[in-house]
Amino acid sequence: MATKKHTVVGVEVLRQNGMDVDELVKTLVYNASVEFVAYYYFTNLRAFCTGMDGEGVKGVIEDARLEDLSHFESCIDRIYQLGGEFPRDIAGFCKQAGADFLQSDKKTTLKQILEKCLKAEQGAIVNWNKVCRMTHGKDPMTYELASHILAEEIEHESWFLELLDGRPSGHMRRRYSGERPHTSKHSRSMDGL
Ligand SMILES: [Fe+2]
Numbered sequence: 310m311a312t313k314k315h316t317v318v319g320v321e322v323l324r325q326n327g328m329d330v331d332e333l334v335k336t337l338v339y340n341a342s343v344e345f346v347a348y349y350y351f352t353n354l355r356a357f358c359t360g361m362d363g364e365g366v367k368g369v370i371e372d373a374r375l376e377d378l379s380h381f382e383s384c385i386d387r388i389y390q391l392g393g394e395f396p397r398d399i400a401g402f403c404k405q406a407g408a409d410f411l412q413s414d415k416k417t418t419l420k421q422i423l424e425k426c427l428k429a430e431q432g433a434i435v436n437w438n439k440v441c442r443m444t445h446g447k448d449p450m451t452y453e454l455a456s457h458i459l460a461e462e463i464e465h466e467s468w469f470l471e472l473l474d475g476r477p478s479g480h481m482r483r484r485y486s487g488e489r490p491h492t493s494k495h496s497r498s499m500d501g502l
């Protein structure tokens with residue numbers, strides 16, 4: 310016999326704040342899929358940075374790649390806390406990210422690689438800005454998470470703009486790849502990796 314489930318106060322207060330929790334979960338799962346897929350595709354993009362010029366770019370892509378993994382990891386707790394879950398089918402999860410433009414192979418030039426990276430970062434800014442707007446004044450936990458991810462995406466965009474256009478970014482290199490200065494506390498499962 311099914312027993313009556315308890316009220317989830319952590320979700321109810323959000324509804325009282327006017328938050329559309331179902332829409333928020335859908336958006337977070339979508340954003341998580343984009344981060345997951347970007348992490349995968351950046352693995353190839355980094356590998357195809359060959360030759361003398363490629364060597365200088367590799368480290369920047371590696372920093373961005375590991376922070377996308379951090380962004381995926383950062384979403385997990387919040388999705389479950391909100392009552393959501395990840396789709397059963399990983400293929401559908403990856404397809405919904407709509408990131409086929411990030412595919413590359415040995416023939417992809419360094420300039421094309423950087424253009425793809427820039428487009429990915431700019432898409433991520435739009436995605437996380439959307440969550441900030443949805444949650445502002447209604448869901449402080451998700452707002453904090455989204456604004457921390459957004460801060461890293463803005464840094465990533467500026468790195469690739471610097472490489473492509475010579476637009477100074479004030480880029481201080483990460484002390485180590487995977488440092489994730491804004492999201493490390495949301496992705497503690499990566500500590501010590
Ligand atoms: Fe990201």
Ligand SMILES: [Fe+2]
Binds near residue numbers: 373377430433462465
């Ligand atoms: Fe990024």
